[in-house]
Amino acid sequence: MTQRxxxxxxxxxxxxxxxxxxxxxxxxGAVLCQAIIHHYGRDELLRRLAHPFWFQSFGAVMGMDWHSSGITTSVIGALKRGLTPLSGELGIHVCGGRGAHSRKTPHELEMIGERVGFDGAALATASRLVAKVDSAAVQDGFDLYLHGFIVTDDSRWVVVQQGMNGDRRQARRYHWLSEGLKSFVDQPHTAIEGERQGEIVNLTDHRAEASRSGQLDLLRQLGPDRIVHEFAAIEPAATEAKRDSAQPMLPNLVMPAHHDVRESDIVMRRLHGNISAAIESGPTDFPELLLVPGVGARTVRALAMVAEVVHGAPCRFSDPARFSLAHGGKDRHPFPVPLKVYDETIAVMKSAVAKAKLGREEELAALQRLDGQARRLERYVTGPSLKEIVAGEFDQSHLLGGRSVFGPEPPPASPAQPLPAASPKRSG
Structure with a gap:
């Protein structure tokens, strides 16, 4: 994935x-990162973490609230817990976190640098600069409260940090990537996520270079008191003579306020491709995935989405809500987390990665083929509506260990209905 x-x-x-x-x-989270590194290398994992659409999909496939700011905190926390024991093997380290943990990031980087041999002091400075740019140079009304710094043994890094605007009940996530970064103050972001809320003072825009230089000159020549006086005199005229500096339209991922997943949030042909690959092709074409006891078509369907997280191109993540159909959500949206399916997914992925380390690639290769099969089928399959899919999940939830923040899912009041299968009929 490239910067965007x-x-x-x-x-x-x-x-x-x-x-x-x-x-x-x-x-x-840990085993998915291992699979990505195995297939594509550490740099590719960093590029994906710097991609806001992929990051949101990554959190959704892990059962978090598919649309909320909580994905940022939970994903960074999960990666820190899961990858730290593997840092010696993978050469990747997760630092920082939320609140007080974010302020410990420079010290963590210096300690890791001493242990593995990179310049921890320089990376600590980079961490401070990143936080300073997003809190001071980009004045958008959001106060930073989370700073995650992921670095490799060869000093390549990605930063994911987030700010909040409590009055508006909104969060904004910022993504940084060291690859291709030439300046901390001239368009350094790979992405900024958040709601447009009027004018944003962005001194990191390349068009603000003259402003940055001018501010330094004014500070040297006039001093702070004279600057305040001059600003008071010119502000009315500046407002009237405001120049049109509109920035070109950028890709915009809109995370809606509604908790339920709707068809408007999902590219249904992709979902039908995932379902069809699991129901029709999984048991017969991918027997390697069924070696774990208890794994059936429902788990293979989750694995089809997991495989897409590992192998999908950037355009595949324009609908992060779809990935919540793999393992549900902790708040019962789109349905309770099916713990049996979740655990089987982890078991299959761990088995595949472990065997790949020994040179036996058949299970990881099967996941890659499953992703390709889903992509081929989506060109022509039709299938049930999202409402039918979700209803079927709720009917089966108690059988699959369904659980949410409200507790275990009880049996439905009416008899369970089987989930309608996707149909390989060409749509007009």
Missing amino acids: SGSADLPLHGGRVPKWLGDRMTRL
Whole structure:
């Protein structure tokens, strides 16, 4: 994936991730990162973490609230817990976090630098500069409260940090990538996510270079008191003579306020491709994925989305809500987390990665083929509506260990109905 700019609206949500989900997010997040590094290398993992659409999809496939700001905190926390024990093997380190943990980032970088041999002091300076740019140079009304710094043994890094605007109940996520970064103050972001809320003072825009230089000259020549006086005199005229400096439209991921997943949030042909690949092709074409006891078509369907997170191109993540159909959501949207399916997904992925380390690639290769099969089928399959899919999940939830923040899912009042299968009929 290449660097890109983008934006998104992120509703600000509070609450905590329950331990039963946090532990699973830790395990699944770690094994997915291992699979990506195995196939594509550490640099590719950093590029994906710097991609706001992929990052949101990554959190959604792990059972978090698919549209909320909580994905940022939970994903960074899960990766820190899951990848730290593997740092010696993978050569990747996760630092920082939320609140007080964010302020410990420079010290963590210096300690890791001493241990593995990179310049921890220089990276600590980079961490401070990144935070300063997003809190001072980009004056957008959001106060930073989370700073995650992921670095490799060869000093390449990605930063994901987030600010909040409590009055508007909105969050904004910022993505940085060291690859191709030439300046901390001249268009350094790979992406900024958040709702457009009027004019933003962005001194990191390349068009602001003259402004940055001019501000330094004014400070040297006039001093702060004279600057305040001059500003008071010119502000009315500046308002009337405001120049049109509109920035070109950027890709914009809109995370809606509604909790339920709707068809308007999903590219349905992609979802039908995932379902069809699992129901029709999974048991017969991918027997390697069914070696784990208990794994059936429902788990293969989740694996089809997991495989897409590992192998998908950037354009595949324009609908992060779709990935919540893999393992549901902790708040019962789109449905309770099916713990049996989740655990089987982790078991299959761990088995595939472990065997790949020994040179036996058949299971990881099967996941890659499953992703390709889903992509081919989506060109012509039709299938059930999202409402039918979600209803089927709720009917089966108690059988699949369904759980949410409200507790285990009870059996439905009416008899369970089987989930309608996708049909390989060409749509007109």
